[in-house]
Amino acid sequence: MKVIRYLLFPFAILYNIVTAIRNFFYDTGVFTSTSFQLPVIVVGNLSTGGTGKTPQIEYLIRLLKDRYKIAVLSRGYKRKTKGFLLLNNTHNAEDVGDEPLQFFSKFKNIDVAVDANRTEGIQRLITDINPEVILLDDAFQHRKVKAGYYILLTKFDELYANDFLLPTGNLRESRRGRSRANTIIVTKCPQNLSEDQQERIKKKLKPTANQEVYFTSIGYNETLKGDREVLLSELENSEILLVTGIANPKPLLQFLGRNHLKFQHINFPDHHNFTSSDISKINTTYESITSVNKIILTTEKDYMRLKGKISNLVYIDIETKFLNKEESFTTNVLNFIQS
Template sequence: MKYIRFLLFPFSTLYYLITSLRNLLFDKQLLKATSFAVPTLVVGNLSVGGTGKTPQIEYLIRLLSGVYKVAVLSRGYKRKTKGFLLVSEASSVEEIGDEPLQFFKKFKNITVAVDEKRVHGIQELLKQHSPEIVLLDDAFQHRTLKASIYILLTSYADLFTNDFLLPVGNLRESRHGAKRAETIIVTKCPADLSKKEQQEIAKKINPSKNQSLFFTSISYSQTLKGKQHLELKELVNYEVLLITDWLQALAISRSSSFFKSNY
């Protein structure tokens, strides 16, 4: 598979030219980008794949929703509808996607909406709910929006500095796009990541003076919650079947991190 992808290098070069021209036009303000008075925080990445955007959005919700009126706007990945929709108790995964529904069910004091056109989505949120802060999931490449803050995520096991543009690699745009972020977060780090390794990663990413760099890890619950609760340590008594596909593994989480967990 790796060698087949490298045969696609000419297409990767063409993709680079197209995405770089698009970014240049926005950087030079030859293409219009809309900003808002209300603070807008974008959480995104440069690559296709699971960098931990959902846990990061949830962290921001917990951090901010006790103080501000928070709204979350997502495109609604794989939903079967179009346009702006508010998430409600009657919403289904087919209508609004799984992650927006997850946000809505976990956090009752926020507004959740979906719209593939982020600018239009924010305009509708302001009309209907007047949020004080809007969190945008996976909108780093949505250049028609000029957000207040950009938070860029990159996975410890798959740093954007080690990757290549599609279709050779998994990058949606060139590594230079990282310069748009105010904050870069290396996600899914080992809990015992040493200072020395942090410095080595920082050297690879080479953040500018105006950028903050953080390292985070994910702590999993020790209880599986469903109709019956099950302690994870009890899984050793079961034969476990994990079913996934390559697209789901990229979009949600690399399954290798699951196997490395202490289950």
């Protein structure tokens, strides 16, 4: 696979030229970006995924939901519908995508909408519900909207500084795109990452003088939810069938390993739409487990697409945890909104 990617290097050069011209046209005003009067915060990345956008959006929701009327707008990746949809209790993951459904299911006092055209989506939100703050999920490259605050995520073990453009690497645009960010967050860090290591990473990322760099890790909830609630510690003598359809399941595998849990893993592509054949495979594998104590475990995002399709299913949810300087981050976000 790596050899093929290297052979595609000329296409990466062409891709770089195309994205650079596009960004230049936006930067110089040849292509227009729409600004809005209310605070709009973008969470995104330079790479193709797996940087932890969903837990970062949820962090912002928890920070802001009791202070402001919040709306989240996503494109609704892999949904089977078109246009603008404001989520309600009748929608499922096929209608709106797994991540928007997760936000809607988890936080009852916010509004969640999907629209591939973020400009039209924001305008509809303003007209229909008049939010005080809008969070844009995965919209760093959506330059038709000029947001007020940009949060750029990059994963600890796949920094944009060490990556290259598609199809040779995983970058959607050149590393120069980092200059649009107000804040850069290095995600999925080891919890014991030292300050010296953080400083070395900062030098690699080359932030501008006005950019703050923060470091976060993943925190796993010890209470599993879904068809029933069970403590993770109660699974020590159980056999787990782990089903994932996310970009990078490695941190979850490592977490289960550190907790000395016995599991089999069925891995699907990111945002996978589970077919009847997939469900049959999961059920057959689960039935083949001979242990009396057994359970099917998935991620919260995958649960949105699997619930109601298989039984004895639970999920583990995650949260963003700042290694340090959390107060600085929250102060910067609140100051932006208040200004």
